[in-house]
Structure formats: C-alpha cells, structure tokens
Amino acid sequence: MPAKGNPRAAPPPADAKGLSLHAADEGDAKDIQLLVDAHKLKGHIRVIFHTGQHDITEDEVMAFLVKLNARVTEAGRAAIADAVAKSAEASGVIGPLLVAEGRAPVAGTDGRIEWQVNPPEPVRGHKTGKGRVDYRERNQIVNVRKGQKILTIVEPPPGEAGEDVFGNVIPFQAGHAVTVHRGKNVEAAPDGKEFLASVTGMLQYSGETVSVEPSFIVQNNVDMSVGNINFIGPVKVGRDVGDGFVIRAGKEIEIGGMVEGSILESASYIRIGGGVAGKGRGRIICKGNLEARYLSEVFVETGGDVTVNNSITTSSVKSLGKIIVNNGGIRGANVVAQKGLRAPEIGSDLGIRTVVVVGVDYHVKDKLVTLERELGVIREAVEKIEKALGPLLTDGDIVATLPPEKAEIARRLMAQLDVLMKRAPELGARRDALFAKMQVGSDMAIEVSKKIYAGVVMQIGTCRRTFELDVNGPMKLLPDIESGSIKVSR
Numbered sequence: 001m002p003a004k005g006n007p008r009a010a011p012p013p014a015d016a017k018g019l020s021l022h023a024a025d026e027g028d029a030k031d032i033q034l035l036v037d038a039h040k041l042k043g044h045i046r047v048i049f050h051t052g053q054h055d056i057t058e059d060e061v062m063a064f065l066v067k068l069n070a071r072v073t074e075a076g077r078a079a080i081a082d083a084v085a086k087s088a089e090a091s092g093v094i095g096p097l098l099v100a101e102g103r104a105p106v107a108g109t110d111g112r113i114e115w116q117v118n119p120p121e122p123v124r125g126h127k128t129g130k131g132r133v134d135y136r137e138r139n140q141i142v143n144v145r146k147g148q149k150i151l152t153i154v155e156p157p158p159g160e161a162g163e164d165v166f167g168n169v170i171p172f173q174a175g176h177a178v179t180v181h182r183g184k185n186v187e188a189a190p191d192g193k194e195f196l197a198s199v200t201g202m203l204q205y206s207g208e209t210v211s212v213e214p215s216f217i218v219q220n221n222v223d224m225s226v227g228n229i230n231f232i233g234p235v236k237v238g239r240d241v242g243d244g245f246v247i248r249a250g251k252e253i254e255i256g257g258m259v260e261g262s263i264l265e266s267a268s269y270i271r272i273g274g275g276v277a278g279k280g281r282g283r284i285i286c287k288g289n290l291e292a293r294y295l296s297e298v299f300v301e302t303g304g305d306v307t308v309n310n311s312i313t314t315s316s317v318k319s320l321g322k323i324i325v326n327n328g329g330i331r332g333a334n335v336v337a338q339k340g341l342r343a344p345e346i347g348s349d350l351g352i353r354t355v356v357v358v359g360v361d362y363h364v365k366d367k368l369v370t371l372e373r374e375l376g377v378i379r380e381a382v383e384k385i386e387k388a389l390g391p392l393l394t395d396g397d398i399v400a401t402l403p404p405e406k407a408e409i410a411r412r413l414m415a416q417l418d419v420l421m422k423r424a425p426e427l428g429a430r431r432d433a434l435f436a437k438m439q440v441g442s443d444m445a446i447e448v449s450k451k452i453y454a455g456v457v458m459q460i461g462t463c464r465r466t467f468e469l470d471v472n473g474p475m476k477l478l479p480d481i482e483s484g485s486i487k488v489s490r
Contacts, residue, residue: 183211347453
C-alpha cells in the first residue's frame with residue numbers, strides 16, 4: 001500500500017542511504033515499511049515502534065510483503081525471523097533488513113568486426129634490435145589476395161532482461177550493430193556478413209568503408225611520411241625515392257623521379273624516369289627489364305634487359321638480357337650481360353678499371369668465381385703441405401725414422417694432402433661443366449659506336465682480352481675461340 005506520510009516515522013538511518021520509502025503499513029503502535037533502491041532491485045523491511053511495547057510477528061511482516069507481491073528470498077525470511085525473535089531488545093527500530101532481491105538486466109554487447117587478416121594499423125615506428133626506432137618501417141600496408149576473406153561482421157548478441165523485487169520485467173539495453181560498407185574491389189558472401197577481396201592488392205579501411213587498392217600509388221616522394229613499401233602488387237611513385245628507403249613489389253615499380261641510396265625489388269620490371277645515385281649502398285633487383293636515365297654507385301641484378309639513357313658509372317650491373325646504353329658510356333663499372341651489350345663508349349681516359357662480360361649467365365659466373373677461389377685456396381694449401389713434407393713425398397719410409405711427434409704431424413699432413421688432391425679434380429670438373437653451360441642461349445657480341453679506352457677488360461663467353469690501347473669505333477667485338485681472345489670487327 002502506498003506510504004501515508006506518518007510524521008512520527010523516523011528518517012532512514014545512514015546505512016539505508018540510497019533507499020526510498022515504497023510502501024508502509026502504519027499503525028498507532030508501529031509502522032512496517034518497505035524501502036527500495038532507485039532501480040527497485042533490493043527491498044528492505046524496516047519496523048518503527050511508537051511505544052515501548054515491541055510487539056510484532058513474522059506473519060505480520062510476511063503478510064505485508066505478500067500484499068505488495070515482493071519477491072522475498074530465503075535469506076530474507078531468515079533475517080525477518082531472526083529480527084522478530086530479537087524485537088524485544090530493539091531500540092525502537094528494526095532494520096532496514098534486506099529481504100527481497102530482483103535481478104539486474106544484462107545489456108547486450110555491440111556488434112564487432114572480426115578481421116580475417118591483420119587490420120590496417122596506425123602509423124608507428126618500428127624498433128630496431130638496438131632499441132632505436134626506424135620510422136621507415138611504418139607497417140601501413142596489409143596485402144590481400146583475390147578471393148581472400150577480409151572480415152566477418154558479428155551481429156550484437158542479445159542481452160538478458162532483468163526483474164525488480166516485485167516481479168516486473170526490466171528491459172535490457174540492446175547493443176549497437178556495426179556498420180561496414182563495401183568499397184571498390186570488395187564483394188560480400190551471400191549472407192552479407194563476410195567480405196572478400198575481388199582483386200589482389202592493399203587493404204584499406206576508412207571510416208566505415210573497406211576496399212582493396214590493386215596499386216600502391218605515392219603522388220610525391222617516398223620519404224618519412226610514406227616509409228618503406230612492401231606491396232603485393234605494382235608500386236608507382238610520382239617523384240623521388242629518398243635515401244635509405246626500401247620498395248618491394250610483387251609486380252612492377254615505376255618511379256617518376258630519381259632514386260638515391262635505396263633498395264628496389266620487383267617481381268616484374270622497374271622503370272625509373274630519373275637516374276639512380278646509389279651512393280654505394282643502392283640495390284636494384286628485378287625479374288624483368290630495368291630502365292633508367294643513368295646508374296651510379298649501385299648494385300643491379302635483372303632477369304631482363306637493362307636500358308640506360310646516359311652512363312653506367314662505378315656500378316655492378318648483372319643482366320640475363322641485354323645491356324643497352326644510349327648515350328655516354330660504361331665507366332668504372334663491372335657489367336655482365338648474357339644476351340649482348342651496346343654502348344657508345346666503354347672505359348675512360350682516366351684509366352678507371354672497367355670490366356665487361358657478355359655471353360654469360362651471371363649466376364653461373366658467380367659460381368665459377370666461387371669455384372676458382374676455392375681451387376686457388378686448395379692450390380695454396382697443397383703447395384704449403386708439399387713444401388713442409390719435402391722428401392717424405394718420394395720416400396714414405398722416412399716417416400718411420402722420425403720422432404713420434406714429428407711422425408704424427410707428417411701423417412696428418414699426408415692425410416690432408418690426400419683429401420685436397422681428391423677435392424681439386426672434383427672442383428675442376430664442376431668448373432669445366434659450368435664453362436660449357438656458360439654460353440648456352442647467349443648472344444656473343446659487344447657493339448661500341450665510339451670508343452674503347454685502354455685498360456678495359458672484356459670477356460665474351462670464355463674468351464678474354466685486356467685492351468692496351470684506345471680503339472675507336474664503330475666496332476663489333478666477337479669471341480675468337482682459337483686464341484681465347486676477342487677480335488674487333490668493323
């Protein structure tokens with residue numbers, strides 16, 4: 001029943017803070033009150049006596065609560081029974097006693113995006129092994145392949161309704177659904193909850209839209225604002241690539257300006273509108289062709305042709321195709337071209353060492369260099385052992401006359417010599433096989449339109465020549481198999 005506003009009722013004590021009077025059964029001898037919290041999740045009984053006679057029964061209290069439809073707990077009934085039993089000792093007030101409890105609603109949680117790939121991260125630096133931060137590693141690019149699942153939209157799970165102390169339903173607050181829009185190159189599964197990439201490229205997530213860019217495009221320079229690039233598709237840079245940056249691409253790389261001491265790696269071709277000033281630390285590796293205005297102080301390996309508008313200087317350039325220099329020349333460089341070479345000039349009047357190798361797969365050439373180096377080490381080791389053993393090589397019986405320590409050393413040296421003597425022919429056979437393989441599929445010619453300077457070293461296949469004097473062009477250089485040298489043809 002509603003509270004009648006008894007002026008004799010004492011205010012709630014301090015421990016009843018937050019409770020308000022919901023209903024009361026008022027009488028001359030006593031008031032029975034039900035106090036509830038703001039959400040009506042907890043009900044408290046309080047009895048206020050107006051006389052010295054503290055006369056109350058458990059049935060009186062329970063009848064009051066039943067009339068209000070209060071959900072009394074087992075613990076509440078026990079508390080009432082205990083309080084009534086001790087009512088004679090009460091100081092005029094019993095309670096408030098917690099006797100009824102409801103159940104709070106459980107709010108629904110929000111929907112979410114369940115990423116099937118690493119989501120794009122904020123721009124941040126990458127700590128090196130020495131604790132420094134390399135801001136070139138900015139971790140911006142998330143590569144995805146065509147048909148790959150990008151994300152799943154998870155709907156907000158429902159909450160759970162509550163119940164107040166009177167059995168009334170307390171509704172729960174529903175979670176918010178997540179909104180994701182399909183941008184370009186993204187398709188949805190039939191249920192609309194899974195997003196997939198329709199092309200291979202870079203994942204982008206802006207606002208509520210997810211999309212895939214098939215190309216990585218930098219309008220201006222590759223600098224600290226961009227960082228290193230590791231992209232599954234083609235990369236296009238409008239201007240320059242700054243010093244120390246790395247671009248790795250699963251397809252072509254196109255650069256409008258120049259490249260400093262950086263690393264470029266492409267599974268296709270590389271086209272550079274300006275030149276490359278590698279500063280001795282630049283590296284360019286691609287499976288296709290390379291085009292640039294000039295190459296300076298850079299290491300290059302290509303699976304296709306190398307075409308340079310101006311000069312190649314102080315660089316190492318290896319190509320499984322042709323090397324073509326349209327103007328200027330090749331100066332102070334070491335170049336290898338399997339399918340021929342053409343340049344206006346080779347070498348310089350300053351006598352800077354320039355080496356040109358044609359008709360050779362540079363992979364094979366590098367293996368030959370390694371084998372020749374190993375054979376050289378073996379020859380030196382054999383020479384030293386033979387010198388140390390001296391007459392023991394012709395008369396093994398002398399070993400028996402040596403002191404035990406020296407005899408043991410001699411036996412070890414002989415064993416080493418035996419191993420080396422067996423190893424050398426094996427390496428020699430591998431070297432000869434590589435020599436035979438070197439010229440397969442190669443164009444055995446060098447074309448020079450203007451001049452070859454003295455000091456230039458040339459190799460075509462297995463034929464070599466060092467030019468002692470300047471030679472003016474135009475000319476074509478061909479291998480002379482009989483002499484093992486190179487002949488000049490006009």
